[in-house]
Amino acid sequence: MHLFIHIHIILLCIISSFFTSSAKDSKPQIQNGMVLGLSHVRSLSTPSKALLNSTEFDFLDIIEPVTAYTDGYLLSLNLGTPPQVFQVYLDTGSDLTWVPCGTSSYQCMECGNEHSSSKPTPIFSPSQSSSNTRELCGSRFCADVHSSDNKYDPCAAAGCSIPAFTSGLCPRPCPPFSYTYGGGALVLGSLARDTVTLHGSIYGIGHFPLEFPGFSFGCVGSSIREPIGIAGFGKGTLSLPSQLGFLDRGFSHCFLGFRFARNPNITSPLVMGDLALSDTDDFLFTPMLRSITYPNFYYIGLEGVSVGDDAAAMAAPPSLSGIDSDGNGGVIVDTGTTYTHLPDPFYTTILSSLGSAVPYERSYDLEARTGFDLCYEVPCAHAPCTDDDELPPVSLHFLGGVKLTLPKKSCYYAVTPPKDTVVVKCLLFQRMDDDDDDVINGDGGGGDTSGPGAVLGSFQMQNVEVVYDLEKGRIGFQPRDCALQA
DSSP states (O other): OOOEEEEEGGGHHHHHHHHHHTSSSSSOOOOOEEEEEOOSOOOOOOOOEEEEEGGGOTTEEEOOOEEEOSSSEEEEEEETTTTEEEEEEEETTOOOOEEEBSSSOOEEETOTGGGOOSSOOOOBOGGGOTTOEEOBTTSHHHHHHTTOSSTTHHHHHTTOOHHHHHTTOOOOBOOOEEEEOGGGOEEEEEEEEEEEEEEEEETTEEEEEEEEEEEEEEEEEEEESOOSEEEEOSSSTTSHHHHTTOTTTEEEEEBOOGGGTTOTTOOOEEEEEGGGGSSOTTOEEEEOBOOSSSTTSOEEOEEEEEESSSOOOEEOOHHHHSBOTTSOBSEEEOTTSSSEEEOTTHHHHHHHHHHHHOOSEEOHHHHHHHOOSOEEEEEOSSSSOOSOSOOOOEEEEETTTEEEEOOGGGTEEEOSOOBTTEEEEEEOEEEOOHHHHSOSSSSOOTTOOOSOSEEEOSGGGBTEEEEEETTTTEEEEEEOOGGGGO
């Protein structure tokens, strides 16, 4: 599929200079990249534009403002002509990109008080976009969203005749779909195509809108536990980086600390393309594992966890360091899951080690109220309470000899304000329950223990730059203050 990019007319002089300089050479020797910032809604202007073919211009970067939210990280999507703006979760654990959509109100069951407000959920209106079309039943995206091994199934369900769907000429739209997530979440909708608009630059010069027509996404009218949309960044056909052509290269993100949640003025970068891989000499890389059963996840292997600066690592079970012949095991890197989940009895062993290392009193009351397993009363003379406490650091030991020592604020969180010179901080890891053992994104069900063995969640990735090097099949980590890159 060829994507076309509309570029700010004032940059045509820059582009023409590239044409001139490359007239004697077959192609400029430059890096291609795409940069997205992680943030709240930011509207696009409508400047003059020129039409370019994105497959012929490798020097284009894309820069999009985006932010931290209370339970994840948000990317701004601009869909349609003219653009309609939506905030969606960035999710490396799924492929489908979708937004609330339709002609009436968006229905979300079990969405909780966090997303309840008097302001209705923004809804994409297909009729208000001149470039919107329904996805056809014979497309690869339709087969993918229906998880069908037989490409003819969707057209058969749509009522096409055998000659029509075997010839690929059936004009009927893709049938409605259901798409499931971990924890019982699910969305119902239909596939559509429209223009997605991002922001771009050339060699870091300029800041202009780029239009990608024909982007396939879910038009969702109702859901369970999914209050806003999602941008799927998995390895499947439907994912946003796959559709934009960056999945064979890589991407990176540097998540802001959750203390910046709901702050639209502070952003952290999400980078797609060669630019994400251009300065990674100081990164700690671990090999990416492959699952024949769940190939769209980003898997890595966990060998152990250590508590304290010089403590020996507690060995992880073999199911976390590798993937078996049935495609089960390993650890998925999932920005759509808030907290890291580890299985028992390994998780209980870690809790016991932490309990022995922490010199503070337990707060059993806050543990009961929050659902977290370890909470402590930490001295705090003056707010804000910093990392200057005796809570031990937690290190994750991955395959390849990688030891990632997490920033303290990526492990512990103050769940109360300071009171009587004390603040309660809780460990924000969680136990891998039976529901989590089901496929994190897919059909799941039945208490089956198939799928990933553990999940690395977004809270533990804050203030850690993460690089998904898909060219070399590896994932890199580097702790840093992501606010400095804002």
